[in-house]
Amino acid sequence: xxxxLFLIPTALALGLCGLGAFLWSLRNGQYDDVQGAAxxxxxxxxxxx
Amino acid sequence: MAETLDLSVYVKRQDDGTAxxxxxxxxxxxxxxxGEIEGGLSDLPGLxxxxxxxxxxxxxxxxxxxxxxxxxxxxxxxxxYRTHPFRARAVxxxxxxxxxxxxxxxxVAGFASMNIMLLAVxxxxxxxxxISPETRDFFHWLxxxxxxxxxxxxxxxxxxxxxxxLKKGRTNMDVPITIGIMLxxxxxxxxxxxxxxxxxxxxxxxxxxxxxxxxxxxxxxxxRTRAVAGNLASLRAEVAHRLDSAGDATLxxxxxxxxxxxxxxxxxxxxxxDGIVLSGTSEVDESLVTGETTxxxxxxxxxxxxxxxxxxGALTLRVTAAGQGTLLDEVERLLENASAAKSRYRQxxxxxxxxxxxxxxxxAALTAIVWIATGASVHDAVITAVAVLIITCPCAxxxxxxxxxxxxxGALFRSNVLLNSGDALxxxxxxxxxxxxxxxxxxxxxxxxxNTGAIRPELLxxxxxxxxxxxxxxxxxxxxxxxxxxxxxGAVEEPGRGVRAVVNGAEIRLGSPTFCGAEDLAAAMAxxxxxxxxxxxxxxxxxxxxxxxxxxxxxxxxVVGALQALGLDCRILSGDRPEAVAPVAExxxxxxxxxxxxxxxxxxxxxxxxxQGRRILMVGDGLNDAPALAAAHISISPITAADxxxxxxxxxxxxxxxAPVLDAVxxxxxxxxxxxxxxxxxxxxxxxxxxxxxxGYVTPLVAALAMSGSSSLVTxxxxxxRGGGTAPKTDPSRQAAPAASALQGA
Numbered sequence: 001x002x003x004x005l006f007l008i009p010t011a012l013a014l015g016l017c018g019l020g021a022f023l024w025s026l027r028n029g030q031y032d033d034v035q036g037a038a039x040x041x042x043x044x045x046x047x048x049x
Numbered sequence: 050m051a052e053t054l055d056l057s058v059y060v061k062r063q064d065d066g067t068a069x070x071x072x073x074x075x076x077x078x079x080x081x082x083x084g085e086i087e088g089g090l091s092d093l094p095g096l097x098x099x100x101x102x103x104x105x106x107x108x109x110x111x112x113x114x115x116x117x118x119x120x121x122x123x124x125x126x127x128x129x130y131r132t133h134p135f136r137a138r139a140v141x142x143x144x145x146x147x148x149x150x151x152x153x154x155x156x157v158a159g160f161a162s163m164n165i166m167l168l169a170v171x172x173x174x175x176x177x178x179x180i181s182p183e184t185r186d187f188f189h190w191l192x193x194x195x196x197x198x199x200x201x202x203x204x205x206x207x208x209x210x211x212x213x214x215l216k217k218g219r220t221n222m223d224v225p226i227t228i229g230i231m232l233x234x235x236x237x238x239x240x241x242x243x244x245x246x247x248x249x250x251x252x253x254x255x256x257x258x259x260x261x262x263x264x265x266x267x268x269x270x271x272x273r274t275r276a277v278a279g280n281l282a283s284l285r286a287e288v289a290h291r292l293d294s295a296g297d298a299t300l301x302x303x304x305x306x307x308x309x310x311x312x313x314x315x316x317x318x319x320x321x322x323d324g325i326v327l328s329g330t331s332e333v334d335e336s337l338v339t340g341e342t343t344x345x346x347x348x349x350x351x352x353x354x355x356x357x358x359x360x361x362g363a364l365t366l367r368v369t370a371a372g373q374g375t376l377l378d379e380v381e382r383l384l385e386n387a388s389a390a391k392s393r394y395r396q397x398x399x400x401x402x403x404x405x406x407x408x409x410x411x412x413a414a415l416t417a418i419v420w421i422a423t424g425a426s427v428h429d430a431v432i433t434a435v436a437v438l439i440i441t442c443p444c445a446x447x448x449x450x451x452x453x454x455x456x457x458x459g460a461l462f463r464s465n466v467l468l469n470s471g472d473a474l475x476x477x478x479x480x481x482x483x484x485x486x487x488x489x490x491x492x493x494x495x496x497x498x499x500n501t502g503a504i505r506p507e508l509l510x511x512x513x514x515x516x517x518x519x520x521x522x523x524x525x526x527x528x529x530x531x532x533x534x535x536x537x538x539g540a541v542e543e544p545g546r547g548v549r550a551v552v553n554g555a556e557i558r559l560g561s562p563t564f565c566g567a568e569d570l571a572a573a574m575a576x577x578x579x580x581x582x583x584x585x586x587x588x589x590x591x592x593x594x595x596x597x598x599x600x601x602x603x604x605x606x607x608v609v610g611a612l613q614a615l616g617l618d619c620r621i622l623s624g625d626r627p628e629a630v631a632p633v634a635e636x637x638x639x640x641x642x643x644x645x646x647x648x649x650x651x652x653x654x655x656x657x658x659x660x661q662g663r664r665i666l667m668v669g670d671g672l673n674d675a676p677a678l679a680a681a682h683i684s685i686s687p688i689t690a691a692d693x694x695x696x697x698x699x700x701x702x703x704x705x706x707x708a709p710v711l712d713a714v715x716x717x718x719x720x721x722x723x724x725x726x727x728x729x730x731x732x733x734x735x736x737x738x739x740x741x742x743x744x745g746y747v748t749p750l751v752a753a754l755a756m757s758g759s760s761s762l763v764t765x766x767x768x769x770x771r772g773g774g775t776a777p778k779t780d781p782s783r784q785a786a787p788a789a790s791a792l793q794g795a
Contacts, residue, residue: 015163026152033105038105
């Protein structure tokens, strides 16, 4: 059962990472303009010819 | 016009010297628009950022220094986009904050339920194989460690709502939810301390996750409609020519006007505010205010109301009320009474909750008593009672109604109906009488040429293109017939008479019959249709007279017929003269109608109908309809309605057709049937689950399966609410175009 001491904290840490990433993206305004983001990726204005 | 547009009331200045302005943009329909708008503005000096939100069709501008925002508006117009300053209403900002909060709660509940399920499945499989009691206790403690803070955070929406309801001495669905969650948590902690085999941490957190999903979807749907409605409102927001002390006019948004300001209203413009005429004589069309279609002559000292259309001459007004305050006293008073009566309506979900909570808590108490009476230990009895509470915790029940509401409002949205209030669907489904206003509701909000068939198409097209050069309101009706939107070069407008131009060597004229030399023809036409207004047209020696009048919405007769086929009693209640109402009623096959009704008369008629036990759907657009809309069981108004009227309506429909009203009734009836069906599913589920729990067979595994099973069933059933309306049609008329594009983006 020693493996639990290693696996459980890993599982929790991974879950917390996911939660943290989601909350960060929420605060960062990533969900403010969902449709626009899907279209902006198609524009290539930022690519230097 | 070299008049400048002053947008300073909408500009937010920040402490760091930057200024901020939000604009609602019309006509965004493709990905290229983003680059075009943002790129097109990037050259403006001082502009720090211009970012377009494609979802909400709003452009956020930020600049430093003395950039004039009117310059940005002008630049966008050059690019082909109409923009309007936008100020987020407090409600909308509040909802955005709440949506973020719900999303955070949802994320926390999702994280917790995944991790606890990981531990719970291990315990369940360990219990039937070889888990050691120490490992199991360790897992239970871990689950407690995760779930207690998670529930404390993610459960807040329910706890707050439950406490709020209890403080007012009422119960809602959140009360049994909160009690169930609390008891399950406390019991699980005690069981963990006692080294028991089973705990309910997983059930609690999963329950919370499901419920939050429902709440969030509900909220998201409501925000979407509100954002579209907000944009439409700002697209309609009007501007006024404010006169300064030197008599120079500046174009300002109506929101910037204050009582006492002087405002110039040119012929053909809508009067933006309530006011008193200082100088000028004119005639106004007050159909949006009173429903009356004949023009009223104005002189110095007369009062005018916002929303009236100025026909003949320029007027100078002194503002008596602007923005929010624009209203007749009587309308306001009637409105207050009517709205107070409406707030007494109880939602289906609340009624169910009121009956449900005592039954569930009674069942749990009974379980405990019966178990103790049959010789079980207090510990076992309490555990079984709590299991009854958990299994009956109204997960499916709490989802049953909101999920249908979300799906049905989505379907309504596609049918061009925007709901203002959450319980509108339920009330709409119960309707048995439909009362229509005439002007602007059954008829189109603007005038149309009635005798297009009697005039040669080529002649009509020439007249229509010439009408594009005129500012007269009647000419607008003729201009709507133009297929080629380019006005003739060199057209000259003679105020009070008409427009003339020379095309292909021949002089063409459009205007009053005398101006075109068509008095005889006009007199003959006037006899055939005394209600219509006349525009004469001449080209060389050819003469034509256009009859301009309020036209019925293209599908009005079909919709009224379909509503009657659904068993609804259709009536007309109009503020216009009876002679004007009669032909409309006849054309639509409506037997019961009243004309010349004042706002108080409309309410009296509705009260009379209500006293007969009828549930009334009121469809109206005028300011005079506002109290009646509030007094009716449920109300719908077209998007062209007066602001205040729209605010009173439970739903708003877009476009030139009346079909959305029919769709609204159909979809809501279907939704209501599904809500009842879902409640039945939840009830049947409880009928099976409660006896099992009563007998002590409900382990956490059974609880988890039962809850997710019934919730999925209810959600899947709700998806049926998607159909039910007629297929959304693309509206060919120009009127509906901005609405349609605003819809696609939202």
